[in-house]
Amino acid sequence: MKRRGDFAVGDTFRVVREVDPYRPIYYAAVSGDFNPIHVDPRVGRAAGFQGVILQGMCTYAWLADACAEYLGDPARLRRLRARFSRPLQIHDVVTFEGRCTALEGGAVRLEISARNQAGEDVLKGAVAEALVEEG
Amino acid sequence: MPVDRAHLGRRYGPFAFAVGREHVRDFVTALGGGVPGHVLSAAPDHAHPLTFDDDAARSGPHGGIVAPPGFAAAFAMEPFARAIADPALGLDLLRLVHGEQELEFLEPVRPGDLLSTSGELTRIDERGNLDVVEVTTSTVNQHGRTVVRGIWTAVVRR
Numbered sequence: 557m558k559r560r561g562d563f564a565v566g567d568t569f570r571v572v573r574e575v576d577p578y579r580p581i582y583y584a585a586v587s588g589d590f591n592p593i594h595v596d597p598r599v600g601r602a603a604g605f606q607g608v609i610l611q612g613m614c615t616y617a618w619l620a621d622a623c624a625e626y627l628g629d630p631a632r633l634r635r636l637r638a639r640f641s642r643p644l645q646i647h648d649v650v651t652f653e654g655r656c657t658a659l660e661g662g663a664v665r666l667e668i669s670a671r672n673q674a675g676e677d678v679l680k681g682a683v684a685e686a687l688v689e690e691g
Numbered sequence: 692m693p694v695d696r697a698h699l700g701r702r703y704g705p706f707a708f709a710v711g712r713e714h715v716r717d718f719v720t721a722l723g724g725g726v727p728g729h730v731l732s733a734a735p736d737h738a739h740p741l742t743f744d745d746d747a748a749r750s751g752p753h754g755g756i757v758a759p760p761g762f763a764a765a766f767a768m769e770p771f772a773r774a775i776a777d778p779a780l781g782l783d784l785l786r787l788v789h790g791e792q793e794l795e796f797l798e799p800v801r802p803g804d805l806l807s808t809s810g811e812l813t814r815i816d817e818r819g820n821l822d823v824v825e826v827t828t829s830t831v832n833q834h835g836r837t838v839v840r841g842i843w844t845a846v847v848r849r
Contacts, residue, residue: 557751557752571737573724573736573737574724576724578726579721579724582721582725582726582727583721583722585717585721585727586714586717586718586720586721586727586765587718587764587765587768588765588768588769589764589768589772591772591784593784593785599785602785603785603786611764611789612788612789612792613761613764613768613789613792614722614761616761616764616792617722617759617760617761617762617764618722618761620759620760620761621722621737621739621759621760621761622737623760624739624759624760625737625739629741629751629752630739630741630742630757630759630760630799631741631752631753631757631796631799633760633796634795634796634797635793635794635795635796636760636792636793636794636796637791637792637793637794638791638792638793639790639791640788640789640790640791640792643788
């Protein structure tokens with residue numbers, strides 16, 4: 557497990573995830589979010605998209621996991637905030653790039669971008685706060 | 692028509708939720724590109740061992756697996772889901788998107804936990820031609836300790 561001394565301002569991390577055609581349905585199954593816009597392409601199109609869109613909370617969970625991977629222990633993540641600026645659609649590929657921007661005692665601050673394959677932000681203002689115990 | 696601010700303070704819940712070990716592992720599997728119900732077929736992509744691997748988790752800091760942070764959607768989203776579908780608010784779901792999310796994690800969530808989530812409508816605003824509706828949730832475990840607080844924001848185009 558990473559220790560407090562292993563963290564430094566300027567550290568970076570990167571995770572890539574792909575929205576395969578089954579992801580919104582599988583995510584619905586485990587989260588309970590079966591909103592028709594995520595499972596029925598006709599509803600997605602009626603809302604102005606090409607088909608279904610991925611649940612924002614799936615993107616958010618990927619964001620949280622990207623932070624957890626960097627932090628070493630998911631329970632170190634204490635707060636996570638993000639705005640959903642562009643829905644992810646089937647076959648989109650999202651790249652999360654994070655950076656440690658502050659370190660004070662055990663308090664770690666991360667800023668993360670999330671962009672699709674066209675380089676467009678799917679999240680904005682993503683910020684995480686974490687606490688790394690002594691040791 | 693703007694949302695009536697008289698609905699501020701409207702409450703949803705409490706909603707009870709028992710955290711199951713296979714549910715947590717299914718959640719991790721679904722995030723990691725796998726198929727729920729098939730947790731044994733392959734290790735999910737980017738799955739944190741502390742959320743998935745019993746052996747690794749047993750000798751880890753929590754003595755067993757913990758739910759990944761995103762699992763909060765499974766147990767804490769219900770008040771938000773109820774609010775946006777609440778006939779009293781009359782939101783058009785085809786024009787609604789999840790606009791913003793903040794979660795605060797105070798205690799790890801583990802398989803076997805019995806959670807209770809309550810929510811309250813804490814903000815109704817207009818921003819240009821958008822309606823902004825915010826629900827604040829709090830989830831307490833069987834020990835009476837708050838595990839997650841959430842601010843769930845929906846944005847509706849007029």
